[in-house]
Amino acid sequence: xxxxxxxxxxxxxxxxxxxxxxxxxxxxxFKEISERTVKKxxxxxxxxIVNLFFEPSTRTRASFELAEKRLSADAVxxxxxxxxxxxxxxxxxxxxxxxxxxxxxxxxxxxASGAPHFLASLLDxxxxxxxxxxxxxxxxxxxxxxxxxxxLGDLSGRKIVIVGDIAHSRVARSNIFGLVTLGxxxxxxxxxxxxxxxxxxxxxxxxxxxxRAVEDADAVNLMRIQLERQKVSxxxxxxxxxxxxxxxxxTLRHMKPECLVMHPGPMNRGVEIxxxxxxxxxxxxxxxxxxxxxxxxxxxxxxxxxxxxEKVLTDEEEVEAxxxxxxxx
Amino acid sequence: MTxxxxxxxxxxxxxxxxxxxxxxxxxxxxxNNRIHxxxxxxxxxxxxxxxxxxxxxVASMSVFDGGGLHIAPGFVDIHVHLREPGQEYKETIxxxxxxxxxxxxxxxxxxPNTDPVADENSIVEFIIKKAKIAGFAKVxxxxxxxxxxxxxxxxxxxxxxxxxxxxxxxxxxxxxxxxMVRRVLEYASNYNIPFIEHCEDMSASANGVMNxxxxxxxxxxxxxxxxxxxxxxxxxxxxxxxVEVPFHAAHMSTKGSVExxxxxxxxxxxxxxxxxxxxxxxxxxxxxxxxxxxxxxxxIRGVEDREALIEGLIDGTIDCIxxxxxxxxxxxxxxxxxxAPNGAIGLETTFSVVMTHLVKPGHMAIADALSxxxxxxxKVLNLPAGGIQPGDAADLTLFDPKEEWVVGKDDFHSxxxxxxxxxxxxxxxxxxTIVDGSVVTATLMHV
Numbered sequence: 001x002x003x004x005x006x007x008x009x010x011x012x013x014x015x016x017x018x019x020x021x022x023x024x025x026x027x028x029x030f031k032e033i034s035e036r037t038v039k040k041x042x043x044x045x046x047x048x049i050v051n052l053f054f055e056p057s058t059r060t061r062a063s064f065e066l067a068e069k070r071l072s073a074d075a076v077x078x079x080x081x082x083x084x085x086x087x088x089x090x091x092x093x094x095x096x097x098x099x100x101x102x103x104x105x106x107x108x109x110x111x112a113s114g115a116p117h118f119l120a121s122l123l124d125x126x127x128x129x130x131x132x133x134x135x136x137x138x139x140x141x142x143x144x145x146x147x148x149x150x151x152l153g154d155l156s157g158r159k160i161v162i163v164g165d166i167a168h169s170r171v172a173r174s175n176i177f178g179l180v181t182l183g184x185x186x187x188x189x190x191x192x193x194x195x196x197x198x199x200x201x202x203x204x205x206x207x208x209x210x211x212r213a214v215e216d217a218d219a220v221n222l223m224r225i226q227l228e229r230q231k232v233s234x235x236x237x238x239x240x241x242x243x244x245x246x247x248x249x250x251t252l253r254h255m256k257p258e259c260l261v262m263h264p265g266p267m268n269r270g271v272e273i274x275x276x277x278x279x280x281x282x283x284x285x286x287x288x289x290x291x292x293x294x295x296x297x298x299x300x301x302x303x304x305x306x307x308x309x310e311k312v313l314t315d316e317e318e319v320e321a322x323x324x325x326x327x328x329x
Numbered sequence: 330m331t332x333x334x335x336x337x338x339x340x341x342x343x344x345x346x347x348x349x350x351x352x353x354x355x356x357x358x359x360x361n362n363r364i365h366x367x368x369x370x371x372x373x374x375x376x377x378x379x380x381x382x383x384x385x386x387v388a389s390m391s392v393f394d395g396g397g398l399h400i401a402p403g404f405v406d407i408h409v410h411l412r413e414p415g416q417e418y419k420e421t422i423x424x425x426x427x428x429x430x431x432x433x434x435x436x437x438x439x440x441p442n443t444d445p446v447a448d449e450n451s452i453v454e455f456i457i458k459k460a461k462i463a464g465f466a467k468v469x470x471x472x473x474x475x476x477x478x479x480x481x482x483x484x485x486x487x488x489x490x491x492x493x494x495x496x497x498x499x500x501x502x503x504x505x506x507x508x509m510v511r512r513v514l515e516y517a518s519n520y521n522i523p524f525i526e527h528c529e530d531m532s533a534s535a536n537g538v539m540n541x542x543x544x545x546x547x548x549x550x551x552x553x554x555x556x557x558x559x560x561x562x563x564x565x566x567x568x569x570x571x572v573e574v575p576f577h578a579a580h581m582s583t584k585g586s587v588e589x590x591x592x593x594x595x596x597x598x599x600x601x602x603x604x605x606x607x608x609x610x611x612x613x614x615x616x617x618x619x620x621x622x623x624x625x626x627x628x629i630r631g632v633e634d635r636e637a638l639i640e641g642l643i644d645g646t647i648d649c650i651x652x653x654x655x656x657x658x659x660x661x662x663x664x665x666x667x668x669a670p671n672g673a674i675g676l677e678t679t680f681s682v683v684m685t686h687l688v689k690p691g692h693m694a695i696a697d698a699l700s701x702x703x704x705x706x707x708k709v710l711n712l713p714a715g716g717i718q719p720g721d722a723a724d725l726t727l728f729d730p731k732e733e734w735v736v737g738k739d740d741f742h743s744x745x746x747x748x749x750x751x752x753x754x755x756x757x758x759x760x761x762t763i764v765d766g767s768v769v770t771a772t773l774m775h776v
Binding site for chain 1: 541542543545546547548549550551552618619660663664665666667668
């Protein structure tokens, strides 16, 4: 597989192993660009990308913007507070107005699950999901999987543990969908109040005890306790959560010495992860962030036509053909 | 099929004939569980004059050709939202009753969650007056049980009933306190009207937007557990044990509720219940595309629930099917799933869904299935409807039980088009609808 057969990237659910590997392999070839003195290639020259962020974000937004700039795309950033949404404009109108300005891609972060799917059904422009509600965060899933693969090689049969608020976590879902497809052995761990109904049907093992969960694990991915998302009490106190599900020096002793510690950020130090663990050599948290830029470069490149476009770039005389295989899936 | 004679006219060309005969029809009589082939039906002064076998022998009356269609009592829907007064951009009494007759419904009972809420006699009178002017389906208002449907203070049942209200309900919301449920039931007993409850424990539903289950987990949407409905229903049934007054459970959606009602009926409690077509046609796995036309409250449930509801209809636990016709403007539904209002239109598809999902798979015979949208709902609210005997009002629906049709997105008479059935192929189609002897579908095109 060398090119992508989809208009949008909405989630990792339903994506084939081959397709996920296309993203990972493309990421590997883009990663090196960010190591150069001149961190820029002309791959997406002339493409216009809008970053439409309806929720606060540091990492994801900066990561997408840097990816766009390093690929020479023209990027526009819109956040909820500075948009006409505060004047009551609907998501549909906001998106259709942006599309009328002839843009190629909308990168959307939204608090409502399914918001990117709604836009994808309305727009001819490509839609990249940068996190929708508690549903999916596919580029985060891909960068986590890329980081795992860089460190562990083939993921089939590897034990990956996801700890924390699975019910409200889009990162957990994208990781589960992607990792299960690649044949990893996924365990989820957290308080029963944070386990969504029927999660085991996604092909994961549930383990409520953290120490048992991390035993034999090749990597542990800690989900953030999303204080802003909890409308009802899911655990008594942060202190109790930290003592039962927080990862600390003691937990490390129960893990294989080479077991990786991951976190999608932003971290609540002292809650789901202790200072020593976050700063230990087991932690690949900043590697994840570095890989995030490469994953987003690969995503935008593939979504914009990938190999198709490169062919056009090498032949200056050729009139740019519309990218093939752009039917909605 | 009898060849069409020169003297027989097409029902679509009906023009104010008062006394006439519809020949060449198959009569479906749900009350008596009978079907008669090759009958004719005589109508005089808005009432059924005779229902007889063979060809008509009456020389003095115009004869219309029924074309071999089935003729049944006009359909009865005891749970619709007509949105007037207050939300005329979604639906009006005129457009809602046009949709009703287009779907074969000649009598509808409308819920009080208008703006303002139908909690006083002037609003009930207004609805009745508007329906008379519209001249399509007969409209029976259901009044609010509590002022503003807030669950705090009883409405004036005496004057509401005098104005024409046929039941009380705070539909859209449950009556939150058990004490108020008891007061509503006790007070309603004075007027011989049922209380219709929207069974939902709001603390259990919390901020849920779809059925809780594997699909809500997959989609990252907050779930509404089935017990949200059952907690409220069970509580009301317990209250009902001490106050034996007709109690009707609206839009039942779960297996657990079917079991609770079955048990309550076995113990002889005066309970009746309804479900809606979307709970029979869909299950929560159909929400995978975040289609807001499937965002309904109570939510579309799981496969097991759907099967239990069909079982409940077959064994009589569930008394009737209602459309829960809930029009919403396109711009209100074209939003993020969790921000979309609940509800779907249904008046124009309910009959065909009943045919497609109950009759076609062989769950029920046609007369049994039609009793769920004729005599049985009429009985729940004591409406003068649902019969096809001489002397009954000439409210009749003619339909082709076999015709297949695809639901088109702009094919609705309703002002709103929020139907989850758009694009689906359904079986059975309404051809003509008659109200008090007037072929109202013949006049639909001229409005």
